[in-house]
Amino acid sequence: MSSLTLSGIKKRFGKVDVIRGVDLEVEDGEFVVFVGPSGCGKSTLLRMIAGLEDITSGELRIGERVMNEVQPARRGVAMVFQSYALYPHLTVRDNMGFGLKVRGVKPEERASRIAAAAAILKLDALLERFPRELSGGQRQRVAIGRAIVGEPDVFLFDEPLSNLDAELRVHMRSEIAALHQRLGNTMIYVTHDQIEAMTLADKIVVLRDGIVEQVGTPHELYRRPRNLFVAQFIGSPKMNVVPLADVELPPGLVAPANAVSIGMRPEHLAITNPGSGIVSGRVAIAEYTGASSLLHVELDSGAICLVVHQGDEPQAGKRIDLRIDTGNLHSFGADGTACGPPTGHPRS
Amino acid sequence: MGQPATMAARAQRNDAPWLTLKMREAMEAWLFLSPTLAGFLIFFVAPLVAVLGYSLTEWNLLSQQATFVGLANYDDALMRNADFWHVARNSAVFALGLVPLNMALALLLALALSGRFRGVVVFRTIFFAPVVTSAAAWAIVWKFQLQGEAGFINQVLAGIGITGPNWLREPNWAMAAVIVTRVIKMVGLNMILYIAALQAIPRDYDAAARLEGASGLQIFRMITWPLLGPTTLVIMVITTIGSFKVFDHIYLMTGGGPENGTLVLAFYIYQQGFEFFNVGYASALAMIMFVIVMALTVVQLALRRKDT
Amino acid sequence: MDALTPRRLRLINQICWTLALCVAAIPFLFPFIWMVSSGLKSANEIFGSPSIVPRAWQWQNFVEVFSYQPFARQYFNSLYIALTVTAATLLVSSLAGYALARLRFAGSALIGLFLVSALMVPEEVTILPNFFMMRRVGFIDSHWPLILLPVFGPQGIMATFLMRQYFMAVPRELEEAGKMDGLSRFGVWWRIAVPLSRPALAAVAIITFLNSWNLFLEPLIFVSSLEKFTLPLALSNFTDPYGAPLWHLQLAATTLAVVPILIVYVIAQRQIVESFALSGVKG
Numbered sequence: 031m032s033s034l035t036l037s038g039i040k041k042r043f044g045k046v047d048v049i050r051g052v053d054l055e056v057e058d059g060e061f062v063v064f065v066g067p068s069g070c071g072k073s074t075l076l077r078m079i080a081g082l083e084d085i086t087s088g089e090l091r092i093g094e095r096v097m098n099e100v101q102p103a104r105r106g107v108a109m110v111f112q113s114y115a116l117y118p119h120l121t122v123r124d125n126m127g128f129g130l131k132v133r134g135v136k137p138e139e140r141a142s143r144i145a146a147a148a149a150i151l152k153l154d155a156l157l158e159r160f161p162r163e164l165s166g167g168q169r170q171r172v173a174i175g176r177a178i179v180g181e182p183d184v185f186l187f188d189e190p191l192s193n194l195d196a197e198l199r200v201h202m203r204s205e206i207a208a209l210h211q212r213l214g215n216t217m218i219y220v221t222h223d224q225i226e227a228m229t230l231a232d233k234i235v236v237l238r239d240g241i242v243e244q245v246g247t248p249h250e251l252y253r254r255p256r257n258l259f260v261a262q263f264i265g266s267p268k269m270n271v272v273p274l275a276d277v278e279l280p281p282g283l284v285a286p287a288n289a290v291s292i293g294m295r296p297e298h299l300a301i302t303n304p305g306s307g308i309v310s311g312r313v314a315i316a317e318y319t320g321a322s323s324l325l326h327v328e329l330d331s332g333a334i335c336l337v338v339h340q341g342d343e344p345q346a347g348k349r350i351d352l353r354i355d356t357g358n359l360h361s362f363g364a365d366g367t368a369c370g371p372p373t374g375h376p377r378s
Numbered sequence: 379m380g381q382p383a384t385m386a387a388r389a390q391r392n393d394a395p396w397l398t399l400k401m402r403e404a405m406e407a408w409l410f411l412s413p414t415l416a417g418f419l420i421f422f423v424a425p426l427v428a429v430l431g432y433s434l435t436e437w438n439l440l441s442q443q444a445t446f447v448g449l450a451n452y453d454d455a456l457m458r459n460a461d462f463w464h465v466a467r468n469s470a471v472f473a474l475g476l477v478p479l480n481m482a483l484a485l486l487l488a489l490a491l492s493g494r495f496r497g498v499v500v501f502r503t504i505f506f507a508p509v510v511t512s513a514a515a516w517a518i519v520w521k522f523q524l525q526g527e528a529g530f531i532n533q534v535l536a537g538i539g540i541t542g543p544n545w546l547r548e549p550n551w552a553m554a555a556v557i558v559t560r561v562i563k564m565v566g567l568n569m570i571l572y573i574a575a576l577q578a579i580p581r582d583y584d585a586a587a588r589l590e591g592a593s594g595l596q597i598f599r600m601i602t603w604p605l606l607g608p609t610t611l612v613i614m615v616i617t618t619i620g621s622f623k624v625f626d627h628i629y630l631m632t633g634g635g636p637e638n639g640t641l642v643l644a645f646y647i648y649q650q651g652f653e654f655f656n657v658g659y660a661s662a663l664a665m666i667m668f669v670i671v672m673a674l675t676v677v678q679l680a681l682r683r684k685d686t
Numbered sequence: 687m688d689a690l691t692p693r694r695l696r697l698i699n700q701i702c703w704t705l706a707l708c709v710a711a712i713p714f715l716f717p718f719i720w721m722v723s724s725g726l727k728s729a730n731e732i733f734g735s736p737s738i739v740p741r742a743w744q745w746q747n748f749v750e751v752f753s754y755q756p757f758a759r760q761y762f763n764s765l766y767i768a769l770t771v772t773a774a775t776l777l778v779s780s781l782a783g784y785a786l787a788r789l790r791f792a793g794s795a796l797i798g799l800f801l802v803s804a805l806m807v808p809e810e811v812t813i814l815p816n817f818f819m820m821r822r823v824g825f826i827d828s829h830w831p832l833i834l835l836p837v838f839g840p841q842g843i844m845a846t847f848l849m850r851q852y853f854m855a856v857p858r859e860l861e862e863a864g865k866m867d868g869l870s871r872f873g874v875w876w877r878i879a880v881p882l883s884r885p886a887l888a889a890v891a892i893i894t895f896l897n898s899w900n901l902f903l904e905p906l907i908f909v910s911s912l913e914k915f916t917l918p919l920a921l922s923n924f925t926d927p928y929g930a931p932l933w934h935l936q937l938a939a940t941t942l943a944v945v946p947i948l949i950v951y952v953i954a955q956r957q958i959v960e961s962f963a964l965s966g967v968k969g
Contacts, residue, residue: 116863410875421839507715651813
């Protein structure tokens with residue numbers, strides 16, 4: 031088990047800068063998730079940690095060692111690939127034991143480690159099968175098992191759940207979380223799915239265009255996003271951002287001087303009495319989803335504001351007013367950076 | 379994890395930090411390529427340079443050693459020696475006979491055999507069988523069948539009242555015989571390339587065109603043939619260049635004769651180099667062949683680029 | 687006229703096509719039949735009648751073939767040379783093809799281009815210098831040129847590009863998993879890329895073997911003693927003292943050379959045809 035330090039990491043493919051300077055500390059035993067839209071460089075960053083891509087500049091340490099030029103297998107890391115990358119010509123047992131064999135681990139030791147991993151992952155009955163004879167979820171577990179038997183210091187996961195169907199994804203997500211609790215290793219996990227990030231991570235790293243936008247716990251990212259991008263990337267449905275002018279702040283409350291827009295999460299908005307809301311508009315569409323309804327409210331300025339509404343949904347076309355707890359307001363400057371919530375003492 | 383950091387501890391000993399990952403990869407690449415590159419330099423690049431050098435020398439049985447004569451060999455071949463143009467004409471006739479015949483027959487067979495019906499595999503197997511047969515065997519059997527009066531072909535012709543020519547002893551008939559038997563030997567290869575291309579055409583096109591009332595011929599002309607374009611181009615180039623390489627077939631069937639009627643460029647190079655030991659002149663011929671083939675390749679690349 | 691339903695029409699159409707194909711197949715199939723039947727005829731009967739079935743079956747032709755010249759030895763030469771060339775080509779071309787497909791290094795595109803340029807050049811262009819080179823190192827009248835030239839010539843380079851094409855389709859993550867598991871580059875190639883490329887290896891093996899088996903120009907130039915001959919050279923060598931062909935022996939020998947290949951071809955027809963299709967698309 032060990033910590034990781036990335037300082038000034040850059041990656042350039044030809045003339046394209048894919049990673050443009052990343053600094054990051056990962057503590058021993060931490061579960062870190064890299065999240066961001068496709069093309070943000072999250073997978074490249076993970077592959078640089080694994081040693082599958084070389085580092086153009088900057089320094090990568092795992093534990094105390096500088097790992098920039100160390101071969102992948104000698105970094106003490108194991109990787110679970112998006113496609114699982116199981117060897118099609120080997121059985122489950124041989125897939126899991128392959129790395130041990132290559133490293134010269136004795137057969138008895140190998141057998142016991144495979145047995146232990148198989149027990150953890152409930153693969154005992156499948157050991158003699160070939161990958162093509164397994165379901166998606168089973169393949170996923172074999173891929174994890176292959177990583178476990180090597181007893182790595184750090185686990186790397188590259189979008190491991192993206193090839194599974196929705197139901198299985200939720201299930202495997204919880205299994206990975208349980209695995210982390212059980213093993214306690216450092217784990218780095220790449221995903222484009224912010225829900226996976228929120229549910230699994232001790233620490234989330236939001237990336238965009240090769241740059242870290244924000245690092246923090248799921249709570250921090252949700253409550254105090256540092257900028258518009260993070261604010262809208264984390265949380266679903268995504269945060270409403272409306273021009274400051276469209277918002278009628280409660281009396282006594284003042285937006286920060288440089289704020290130009292106000293952010294409000296759909297789940298924080300609620301219908302209130304006419305005339306007392308922070309914004310008002312007309313219900314354009316009401317989507318009933320079972321537990322709640324998602325209202326598309328067209329503000330007077332023309333902007334659309336999403337609202338998660340509990341209870342009977344209002345008729346489309348109806349005018350409504352929306353309120354929000356002032357603690358849940360976000361404000362952003364012209365360059366997109368967050369400038370703190372509106373301050374003051376609202377008069378009730 | 380019982381033993382912390384076991385892997386890292388073991389790894390520390392041989393990090394080899396003096397070799398970056400990038401350098402390591404490049405080194406491995408050169409290592410993997412080294413046999414091929416060495417062979418390429420020794421058996422292709424060096425000989426190509428050498429043949430250029432030889433072609434500028436007078437080197438034959440009389441001189442026994444090479445003396446520099448500049449472009450005299452080229453001058454000899456292209457300007458003075460009527461043999462060369464005779465050979466060039468033969469090569470052109472051979473190519474112009476072989477390529478269209480081969481391609482037309484290949485396409486026809488492919489159209490007949492691209493579908494699924496009983497016996498299709500048997501037919502494909504038969505039409506492709508000469509491709510896997512050695513040119514030597516093929517030439518021997520055909521030479522046997524094409525003999526004067528006693529040959530099987532002429533006996534069959536006699537049976538229906540036709541007196542066949544002495545196929546391999548009359549220049550024009552010999553050329554025709556060599557072309558046709560070569561086509562029969564090699565057409566299977568182009569046939570399977572066409573079949574592969576035909577089978578890659580989505581069936582929807584055909585169905586859609588039929589729904590619109592197109593006839594079979596119209597479908598071929600307006601859909602199939604244009605879609606086969608890239609394949610046709612590739613086949614044309616392969617077959618044309620291949621036709622310049624034909625040696626064994628002609629060597630065994632006619633020996634270049636009669637009256638040099640089937641003497642083509644590849645054969646002429648062999649004859650000048652290894653039978654008459656005119657190394658300088660043969661090398662000039664080899665360079666001319668090289669230029670012709672390169673020119674054909676460049677034309678192909680240009681056509682392909684225009685195509686896409 | 688109600689008999690001409692579309693179904694019937696299609697059947698008639700089908701029969702016409704099949705008949706046409708049968709006629710077209712004659713010049714493809716007949717030489718083989720004629721070869722076998724004439725190889726079983728006596729020297730006299732061979733020009734007597736165009737009957738397919740021999741009047742007197744001359745099985746001793748097939749015995750005489752072996753006493754006329756060292757045909758068994760020549761047969762063996764062809765076999766072992768073809769096998770050697772195949773094995774060497776598989777090794778050399780799959781190593782180089784892998785480097786071109788997967789490894790990133792400065793100049794890889796340029797090297798690919800260089801190699802491609804050699805693909806199109808006929809052996810006749812470089813055969814003279816190669817002859818002098820082989821003579822200098824004492825390889826004349828040996829089998830070395832028949833092994834070295836095909837392995838490193840256009841044949842080998844075509845095999846390299848065939849392998850490259852196939853290696854590029856092997857999932858990259860599988861190889862990376864191998865790397866993470868501690869394999870060296872050579873290990874990744876040998877234990878992951880190669881086992882997963884069996885179809886391409888088979889195609890290369892089939893085409894290379896046949897090419898070597900059928901090679902003619904190189905044996906003609908480099909080999910002179912009878913016991914070093916390969917089959918294609920030996921076949922036309924059954925002649926009387928004046929150089930006229932002894933047809934019954936030539937055809938018996940040709941039968942012995944061709945029929946085993948044809949049997950393998952008929953058994954593995956699909957695989958062999960696909961191999962050629964694969965290599966042809968590349969060219």
